[in-house]
Amino acid sequence: AIENDAAQVEGLVVTQDALVEGVHFRLDWISWRDLGWRAAAVNLSDLAASGAEPAGLIVSLAAPGETSVDEVLELYEGIAETGVPVLGGDTTRSDQLLLSVTALGRSERVPGRSGARPGDLLVVSGPLGAAGAAFRNARYLRPPLRLEEGRRLARVASAMLDLSDGLAQDAGHIAARSGVRCAIDLDLVPLADGATVEDLGFGEDYELLAATPDPLGFTVIGRCEEGFGVDGVPTGGWEHFR
Structure with a gap:
């Protein structure tokens, strides 16, 4: 835990x-x-x-x-x-x-981070980068509440977490715990208004990232493959004590 x-x-x-x-x-x-x-x-x-x-x-x-x-x-x-x-x-x-x-x-079911399998799709619950864009303008946004979305995804997801540390960093948590490679297609990642690709590494978006065999209508941004690590997205993200 x-x-x-x-x-x-x-x-x-x-x-x-x-x-x-x-x-x-x-x-x-x-x-x-x-x-x-x-x-x-x-x-x-x-x-x-x-x-x-x-x-x-x-x-x-x-x-x-x-x-x-x-x-x-x-x-x-x-x-x-x-x-x-x-x-x-x-x-x-x-x-x-x-x-x-x-x-x-x-x-009723906690997916955790260690159950992702090759072939699972990677989905997000909403647009990313808003927090980083706001920070560049000296302000903070209210994090979204994705409780209903989380309960829906938890029924089918192999692994799931919230995006608090940046897309690459958090996808890396699933990859490391599950023993898979998270291959992300940057062109599929939904960016919030005013956000850039660089903002994906800021973190604090608090959207959900799930590896799932069934996307349930959520935005697909990649898939899990044999291998390790994260591909397709700039590295970086929040790390405590650094």
Whole structure:
């Protein structure tokens, strides 16, 4: 489970992500409301990649002493806009803003990353590159919620994850875990408005990438083959601690 998008614990699908000011966001580029949505959505994206129905969120907030009550309320209003209830959490003081969210859900079938087979098609749930294009213009986008799409794909997908680290990097996770080559046709990759091919390596699109024998109407961008690694897309992507 450690190498998948979420862990499975006694019938629950559990995932956790932390957002740290100065590492994952800048407050002069994002509103408190959008930050709340973002903190919830990046975790719900892991549930989507697990084919899960969300049950709730646990939210821990560490904030500087000068943070106002109105700012905190706006943050939680953004979380509430996802439609997933906050079940609990913690609040404390710190020198910089840190927001840690744990998402809980249930799934009938979690595809994971290790089941892709030669002949599977590679599909994505939506256009890519929007986050990179926005970052070039000193702003962040609200990540999409692909929960319904994730549940549909989970019924048939051999492997699935969310695109948080860039197309090449995340396709590489499936290739490495499944022992296949992910051959991507760049001409088939749908680009978001204003995005370029270079933006595919930025990450943070939070669309789903699945290897599946049945595309279910989702956009096909390549296929799995015998071999290893990723072909057809520029290398690069987000790596922690680099």
